[in-house]
Amino acid sequence: MLQLLRLLQDGQFHSGEALGAVLGVSRAAVWKQLQALEAERGLRIHKVRGRGYRLEVPLMLLDESRLNAGSAHWPVHVLDAVDSTNAEVLRRLQAGQRAPMVVTAEQQTAGRGRRGRRWVSPFAHNLYYSLALRIEGGLRQLEGLSLVAGLALVAALRDAGVEQAALKWPNDVLVAGAKVAGILVEISGDPADACDVVVGIGVNVNMPVDAVSGIDQAWTSVSAQLGRQVDRSALTLSLSGRLAHYFEQYLASGFSSLREEWQACHAWQGAAVRLSAGNQYVDGRVLGVSDSGALRLEVDGVEQQFSGGELSLRLRDDS
Ligand code: BTN
Numbered sequence: 649m650l651q652l653l654r655l656l657q658d659g660q661f662h663s664g665e666a667l668g669a670v671l672g673v674s675r676a677a678v679w680k681q682l683q684a685l686e687a688e689r690g691l692r693i694h695k696v697r698g699r700g701y702r703l704e705v706p707l708m709l710l711d712e713s714r715l716n717a718g719s720a721h722w723p724v725h726v727l728d729a730v731d732s733t734n735a736e737v738l739r740r741l742q743a744g745q746r747a748p749m750v751v752t753a754e755q756q757t758a759g760r761g762r763r764g765r766r767w768v769s770p771f772a773h774n775l776y777y778s779l780a781l782r783i784e785g786g787l788r789q790l791e792g793l794s795l796v797a798g799l800a801l802v803a804a805l806r807d808a809g810v811e812q813a814a815l816k817w818p819n820d821v822l823v824a825g826a827k828v829a830g831i832l833v834e835i836s837g838d839p840a841d842a843c844d845v846v847v848g849i850g851v852n853v854n855m856p857v858d859a860v861s862g863i864d865q866a867w868t869s870v871s872a873q874l875g876r877q878v879d880r881s882a883l884t885l886s887l888s889g890r891l892a893h894y895f896e897q898y899l900a901s902g903f904s905s906l907r908e909e910w911q912a913c914h915a916w917q918g919a920a921v922r923l924s925a926g927n928q929y930v931d932g933r934v935l936g937v938s939d940s941g942a943l944r945l946e947v948d949g950v951e952q953q954f955s956g957g958e959l960s961l962r963l964r965d966d967s
Pocket residue numbers: 731732733734735756758759760761762763765767775776777778820829830831832848849850851
């Protein structure tokens with residue numbers, strides 16, 4: 649089906665006969681695949697007698713050969729649809745495939761977000777990217793890693809023209825208060841020793857703001873910010889480049905060497921916030937992050953530090 653979509657992605661008309669000839673199938677089989685594209689992928693296809701078929705909105709699918717030719721960093725696998733690219737990388741590691749590797753997909757059917765939430769992952773609009781890296785020094789090496797991934801992501805988004813992209817601790821990316829990207833880090837193996845870390849990154853790239861429901865917070869997309877459709881393969885290449893750069897510095901010199909840069913990208917530096925874990929919360933003012941990536945809050949005049957994947961940060965009304 650993806651092969652058919654590649655033929656249609658230019659948004660031009662293609663006759664059923666011509667499509668069938670390239671794919672080596674009958675016109676009836678082409679028709680069946682077109683119906684499946686509409687039903688399963690949510691795509692709209694124009695059918696005009698005598699001219700053929702064309703996509704209502706042209707697409708640019710991820711280009712696996714370009715991603716591998718352009719990136720000397722890690723092998724990249726592009727999947728059509730998968731439950732979750734993080735889950736897929738974890739399965740591949742379990743099956744003996746070695747890190748480093750990147751898995752991306754056009755669609756996730758069970759995209760995972762932080763704190764057990766789902767990540768809305770429609771077909772061919774966004775970036776669903778999971779990078780597996782081998783970490784030899786145990787969990788201590790991982791402190792700050794997810795924050796460094798956020799820094800790389802902000803750099804890639806700013807390179808793409810989203811100049812207002814900024815971080816929200818620990819690693820959400822916001823533009824003017826609306827979420828444009830998120831990161832979910834998962835671990836495979838013994839966290840006390842050598843293990844693999846999976847850095848899962850979701851970016852709302854070309855997601856139409858009016859066509860998606862079920863997101864329970866303010867969100868935006870790269871295309872909404874730039875006012876044009878964005879080449880997801882180019883963004884993927886840039887993201888890999890930025891991740892490679894920042895991880896190299898992080899592994900050589902630790903998070904402390906990137907702490908200032910991280911704080912300069914923090915949207916809520918100095919803000920009055922509420923930090924929650926379940927129904928417990930603490931109110932404070934953001935001082936920044938520690939050398940290990942913990943959040944530093946001033947609470948009742950005293951500094952306290954917080955870390956952990958289940959925490960969530962909100963701006964306080966009085967900030
Ligand atoms: C969050 O902000 O809640 C984290 C979202 C992380 C989503 C990405 S999409 C690629 C990777 N695969 C997943 O299932 N989740 C991450």
